[in-house]
Each structure stands twice: as structure tokens, then as C-alpha cells.
Amino acid sequence: MSNKNMSDIIEQYLKELLEQEDVIEIRRSEIAEHFNCVPSQINYVINTRFTVPKGYKVESKRGGGGYIRIVKVNLFNHHHSFQNVSQVIGTKLSESEGIAILDGLYHSEFITKRERDLLNTVLKLNGVSRSVEEQILRASLMSDLLERLGYEE
Known part of the structure; x- marks a missing residue:
């Protein structure tokens, strides 16, 4: 793991969670604390590595009880x-x-x-x-x- 940068490590962690479930809800601050990084690092990973073309839908709710929901989607399973x-x-x-x-x-x-x-x-x-x-x-x-x-x- 030492050859990976922090973004790769966070991405791998989130993808491992998504292997267990198709939907995960995370708190940006909790993930940042877990990896001892700034919350903007979590934003960067989510915005660049969990996009719709890559098979993920991201939803967020801001505020005290806010969360980031990442949903694994299959773009190619419907007629349209x-x-x-x-x-x-x-x-x-x-x-x-x-x-x-x-x-x-x-x-x-x-x-x-x-x-x-x-x-x-x-x-x-x-x-x-x-x-x-x-x-x-x-x-x-x-x-x-x-x-x-x-x-x-």
C-alpha cells in the first residue's frame, strides 16, 4: 500500500465498502478523520473517481446530519x-x-x-x-x- 497515494487508498476503501453493498452512506468528516486527511481530499476522490460514467451515482445532504450516498449503478441494463x-x-x-x-x-x-x-x-x-x-x-x-x-x- 505504500506505493499508493492517499486518493488511491480512499478510493480503494470506498470501493471495498461498495463490494459489500450497492449503496453506502458516509460522512465526509468521519472518512477524513479515519484517513487523517482534510475533508476536501474526500471531495476530490468522490468527484473524480465516483462519477456516473464510471458507474456510480453520488447524492449528498448537507448540514449537521448530512451524508454522502454513493450508489453503484449499471448504466447498460435497460432498453434505453x-x-x-x-x-x-x-x-x-x-x-x-x-x-x-x-x-x-x-x-x-x-x-x-x-x-x-x-x-x-x-x-x-x-x-x-x-x-x-x-x-x-x-x-x-x-x-x-x-x-x-x-x-x-
């Missing part, structure tokens, strides 16, 4: 799932979110391992500068892909 994912993507998509969506498509048997690997290569957008334009292009490509897959349902 491709439209829903396209709407979730919005106008920007990071490389890690794109890979997570392709992994979901593969594990739900909508695409083969070979197709996933080929599409991963395309979504890396090698040669395109790391910028907002890259995320916009990736989102557009993924939306087109999901729309096309929706025709096959």
Missing part, C-alpha cells in the same frame, strides 16, 4: 440505456470516464474485448492536445458510438 448514458456524458468526457464507459459496455456484453480495446485506442486521442477541446471531441465520439449501438438493440 444508451440514450441515458449519452445524456449523462454531456459535452465533455475525460479519458478515464471514456474507458469506464467502454468497460461497462464490455462487461454488459454489448461489445467484445477486441472492440473495447480498439475503441480505447481511439478515445485516447493520441496527438490531440490535452485540453477542453479533447474532452469535447471525446464526448462527441462516445455519444455517436452509443447512438449507433442503440440502433442494434
Whole structure:
């Protein structure tokens, strides 16, 4: 574990909790105290590693009795799932979110391992500068892909 940074450790901890249950409720301050870090570190992990494209829905309630609820979701188990994912993507998509969506498509048997690997290569957008334009292009490509897959349902 010494090779991992604090964000990786917190992510692994939360994912282990999610393996036991599909829904967990946590208090940011309690998790921060458990890992001896600042609460904003917990926010960072949740905002970057527990996103809808990666298969998680996050809800929060602020205030004294507040909590953060993380729900594990399968984006590809409904007839209209491709439209829903396209709407979730919005106008920007990071490389890690794109890979997570392709992994979901593969594990739900909508695409083969070979197709996933080929599409991963395309979504890396090698040669395109790391910028907002890259995320916009990736989102557009993924939306087109999901729309096309929706025709096959």
C-alpha cells in the first residue's frame, strides 16, 4: 500500500465498502478523520473517481446530519440505456470516464474485448492536445458510438 497515494487508498476503501453493498452512506468528516486527511481530499476522490460514467451515482445532504450516498449503478441494463448514458456524458468526457464507459459496455456484453480495446485506442486521442477541446471531441465520439449501438438493440 505504500506505493499508493492517499486518493488511491480512499478510493480503494470506498470501493471495498461498495463490494459489500450497492449503496453506502458516509460522512465526509468521519472518512477524513479515519484517513487523517482534510475533508476536501474526500471531495476530490468522490468527484473524480465516483462519477456516473464510471458507474456510480453520488447524492449528498448537507448540514449537521448530512451524508454522502454513493450508489453503484449499471448504466447498460435497460432498453434505453444508451440514450441515458449519452445524456449523462454531456459535452465533455475525460479519458478515464471514456474507458469506464467502454468497460461497462464490455462487461454488459454489448461489445467484445477486441472492440473495447480498439475503441480505447481511439478515445485516447493520441496527438490531440490535452485540453477542453479533447474532452469535447471525446464526448462527441462516445455519444455517436452509443447512438449507433442503440440502433442494434
